[in-house]
Amino acid sequence: MPSNHHMPKNKSASTASVVSTTCPYCGVGCGIDVHIANDKQLTELKGSSDHPANFGRLCVKGSKLLETNSPSGRLLSPMIGAKKASWEDAIAQVATKFNQLIAKHGSDSVAFYVSGQLLTEDYYVANKLMKGYIGSANIDTNSRLCMSSAVAAYKRAFGADAVPCCYEDLEQAELLILVGSNAAWTHPVLFQRIERAKKLNPDMQVVTIDPRRTATSELADMHLAIKPGTDVVLFNGLLAYLDNHDAVNTDYITANTQGFEQVINSCKPWTLSQVAQQCDISELELHSFYRLFAKTDKVVTAYCMGVNQSTSGSDKANSIINSHLATGKIGREGCGPFSLTGQPNAMGGREVGGLANMLACHMDIENPEHRQTVQTYWQSPTIANKAGLKAVDLFDNINNGKVKAVWIMATNPMVSMPNRQKIAEALTKCELVVVSDCVAKNDTLDYAHIAFPASCWSEKDGTVTNSERRISRQRGLLPAAGKAKHDWQIICDVAKAMGFENGFDFNSANEIFAEYAGLTKADNQGSRGLDLSGLCNMTETQYNRLKPVQWPVNKQYPDGTKRLFTDGKFYTQSGKAQFVLTDFAAPEQLTNTDFPFVLNSGRVRDQWHTMTRTGKTSELSAHTNRPYLAIHAIDAQRLALKNDDLVSLSAAHFNNKQNRVLLPIVIDNNQRQGEVFAPIHWSASNASSANISALYTDANDKISGQPELKHAAVKLQKVSYQYSGQLFIRQQLKVELLREYFDYFVTCPVDNGHLVFFATEQEPAKIKRDLQQQLPLYDEWVNASGIDLNSSCAMRQGVMSLIMFISVNHNEVDPSWINSLLISENVTPEQLHGLLNIQPDVQFKQGKLVCSCFKVAENTIIDAIKGGCNSVDNLGKQLKCGTNCGSCKSELSQMVRLHQPKNLIIEEDQLITLEAVS
Structure with a gap:
């Protein structure tokens, strides 16, 4: 049964209810209404019309939360090494090892690396344990990388x-x-x-x-x-x-x-x-x-x-x-x-002291009075008296042996931190690596000595704070899967096993929030803007019914505060804002003759971070189904590159043998010349060589410690393989197996299966032979070979289960066509003939998907534009694209600009001739 930490909007005799919660992706903090049937099945999801962040709107990622909420791929039991363990044993081993290291090497020999994916209550107890009970400030967060x-x-x-x-x-x-x-x-x-x-x-x-x-x-x-x-x-x-x-x-x-x-x-x-x-x-x-x-x-x-x-x-x-x-x-x-905040609760983490250079509730670690306030309020045995290690320095200190144990929570530093090789070396050397996560596999979990299964969205219960200081409830909708626990529960269990029973005897997220709100009030007579004194004494029912509110919330502003500094008063010692001297300094990793390109990085439209959630559904992979390197046409021409050519990227510090980066080219004149762009999402869990973090150095801001993840100096080199192709398969092949067959590969979900893009030097006949040995239950194989094309299909009990194309000309097929065949229970002889000869039906020649919500592809859109659809609104009326989540509207606008008839311009949905304008 769901916990009573959420409050249904309504409930009928049919036991159907609607619960309001918050999206777990970006820092916008959108409200979501989820329909629950029989207290255990999430049946429908839509944006909360009364939430002030989104007023009912959702992006495509948020609208697909139910599709990504499946139990597949979850970590469901504590793990010690590769074996399942009891909670008691896993907790005891972590607590014992932490205590031993602290006794022998001091409190700074251990560290936490946490995440903007945690709820505020999780963050609060992690910070309290490290700074007030262990006595070190060695707790930092992946928000260091963004905020x-x-x-x-x-x-x-x-x-x-x-x-x-x-x-x-x-x-x-x-x-x-x-x-x-x-x-x-x-x-x-x-x-x-x-x-x-x-x-x-x-x-x-x-x-x-x-x-x-x-x-x-x-x-x-x-x-x-x-x-x-x-x-x-x-x-x-x-x-x-x-x-x-x-x-x-x-x-x-x-x-x-x-x-x-x-x-x-x-x-x-x-x-x-x-x-x-x-x-x-x-x-x-x-x-x-x-x-x-x-x-x-x-x-x-x-x-x-x-x-x-x-x-x-x-x-x-x-x-x-x-x-x-x-x-x-x-x-x-x-x-x-x-x-604009990146993560859903980066702001909440900042509030409770999740960064290594601050105390809880916006108090300063270097300020003795603030330290006294926090220690007195916590009644803790100690308090950190100096800043801890920021993210880059933290992993340096793991690497050199000064930090001997690290607990990583809800983040994947092997993919997100710069200088991947160093992160791998550090985690390999570390005496104890503990990872709390909701997924069973990611690049960082490969290094874990002990793994704790954590609850995920739909199970987590607490609060988050968005970019505009608005606190919202993320309510538990379902019980935790398997043996998973909330992060705050895991932290409290470890704290009590370390001997800190008194400070961590919490029974609910509400109790933690009440303590946190009380600390914002302590010794705060208007000197600190973060003031939740108006929320200090909430009952559990009031906490469950808490509506979105912007801090400060106090006697002066009982309903919260839209804007700060409206009175011209600031939180400096003088009460006045400070102009700050800023000097121009060039990026640290500059281009040169050997490494002439600037590498920029960022996100793609429908994916989130390292894709442990968004990467589970075909609908979110359809828009951009693999990593790429965007390059200006003039640069591509100079290097004799064309679309889909593979290039290797390297940087001066980069050991290409250990962490190769290999990406297909996308020619894009929206790039400046001499600059290239690659997305951040792919990792060793779903690609052979796509994690670009290896190309960035440890260069970081000397004030904030934030790494320079937008500017690397790289060189490009074209890489050619004899064969390339696509493999569509119902079951998921292990990455280790794919590495045996393919020099380059990327995997992504498709309807009812998985798609692998690949390139290889291995002969097609050998790949087919090996696959047949690996997949003995596929009882019927059909092959076709041509001068430059090899096709294979495999059936299992008469159902199409595997389709593979291998070509020397690097031809690609539309995944939606293959999806239709994988879903079909009966493939006709005509379809099989078309499949083996790569002759799709007309409806599957529509190009790249643009609108994920209504499955509208680019050729359909281009045809409509050329036929007179001269605006995004008109495209929506005719094709429905852009009328749901709206994520594709900018792309539609760009297509209108590029493909409208040359003698026409658009103004307020009207066609106006150039002559008329002049």
Whole structure:
């Protein structure tokens, strides 16, 4: 039976109920309504119409949560080595080893590496155990990889990690600047809100600043394709321009800030021509942008990983904040510097001290009074008195033997951390590697000595905080699968086994939240913005019914707070915001003759992080079914590359023999020349050679510790294999087996089976022979061979179960055609003949899938555009694409722009001839 930690919206005699919860993906924090039948079956899911983050909207990832919530691939029992174990034995071994190491080597010999996938209550007890009971600050989080530079910038400017804006500001802005953010793909629901706002207010201006022209740029009135790493130059130049054109707000600066004179003097050398030259954009477009910022009253600058993931990410963010402070465009409607959070609960982790350089509840580890406050409140035996190891340094210290045990929770550092080879070496050397996760296999679990099965979304119960400081309930819908436990329960069990019974005797997430809320109140007379004193005394029923609310929540703001700093007061010692001196510094890993290309990284539209959830469903793999390397056509021509050619990538620090990176080419003129882009999601669990983290060095921001994951210097080399092809199979083949057959491969789910893209030097006959030996239950095999094509089909009890194509010309077939045959119980002789000769039916010649919701492919869309569908709205009316989750609308807009008749332009869904416009 589900726990009573959720509250049904309604319940009838048929035992059907609807429970409101929160999406577990990005930092937007969308509300979701889930229909539950008989307390055990999730039957339907839709966006919560009353949740202030999304008002009923969901992106394609959120809308497919039920499809990815299957028990397949789950870790369901504790593991010691490769064997199942009892909870008692696994907990005892971890606790004993931790105690032994601490007694022998000190508290800093152990560490936790946690995650923005944890709920706030999980995060809280992990931080409490490490800092207040073990006595070390060696707890860091994968939020270090995405948000720590934004945190550092806010703290330097405002005195606290306090996001000043709310989502409504994105809609009410007269000018919205998106910097280093492909929000159309990474924050789709926010992007839909922005799209709607712009449609309702055509005077609203949108500027995108990004080396790539992304799907987000389709909405932009102006796109600045600046040279990677030059954001500080751009915004320092903006500050100089504002000062030179009397566009600074001197009254606001005088009343509410400090340090302006020193900062503006440092920016004066950045003239328009110098900025244009350094950023590699024209003076005309630069001047247009600066003038637009200067003359517009309501400006929001929203920024994401393109700003943060840099050796100067903190300075980049502060240069943005400086521009807003100088113009007073902060603390009021439609204004402010807005950091868009990456993960669902990165903000919650920041609140409870999940980063190694802070205490809980926005208190400072270097502040004796704050340490006293926290230790007194916890009644803990000790308190960490210095900052712990940030992520890169943490794995360095594991590698050199100073940290001898690490507990990794809900994250996959083998894939997400830079310098994969070093991470592997560190985990191999570590005396004890503990991993808590909900999946049975990922690249990091391969190194675990002990693995704990954790609950996942639909089972987890607690709170998360989104990008606008909004706390929402993520409610348990189902009991935990197998022997899985909530992360907070596992942490408390280990703590008690270590001898810390008094501090971890929690029975529910509600009890933990109450303690956390009380700590935000302790010794806080308005000195800290994070104040949940208004939520301190909630009953369990009130906690279960908690509605989304933005902190601070206190006597002054009992219903929460939309915007911060509306009164011009900040959390610094002086009460004034601080201008921060920011200097331009080039990225650390610079290109040269041997490594001439800049490698950028990011997400694709329908996948999340390392795909342990989104990678389970064919619907989310259909849009982008394998990793790729995007390259400008001129660069491709110079290297004699064409679409789908394989290239190997290497960097100066990179040992190509150990961690090869091999990707197919996609020619894309939205790239700047000399720059390439690859997605982050694929790993050794689903591909032979696609994890790009090996190409990034340990270079990181000296203030925040955030790694530079947007700028590597690489070289490309074409790689050719004699054969390539596709293997469709109902059962999932082990990755180890695929490595025996194929030099290059990528796996992805398809309807009723799995698809493997591959390339190899092995002869087709040998591969078929080996497969027949490996798959003895496939009782009927049919083969066809031609000059450049070999086809094979295998049946099991008369049902098509395997289809393989091997070609010397690297031809590919449409997966949707094969899906239709794998699903079919009876394949006709005509279909079999077409299959062996790669002659699909007409309906399966529609090209790449664009709309995942309604299965609309690119050729169908192009035909409709050429037939007169001259806008995204009209495509939706005719084909339904873009009318559900909206994730494909930017791509549809790009297709309209590319494929509409050349003598026509689009304006407000009307066809207007060029002559008429002139």
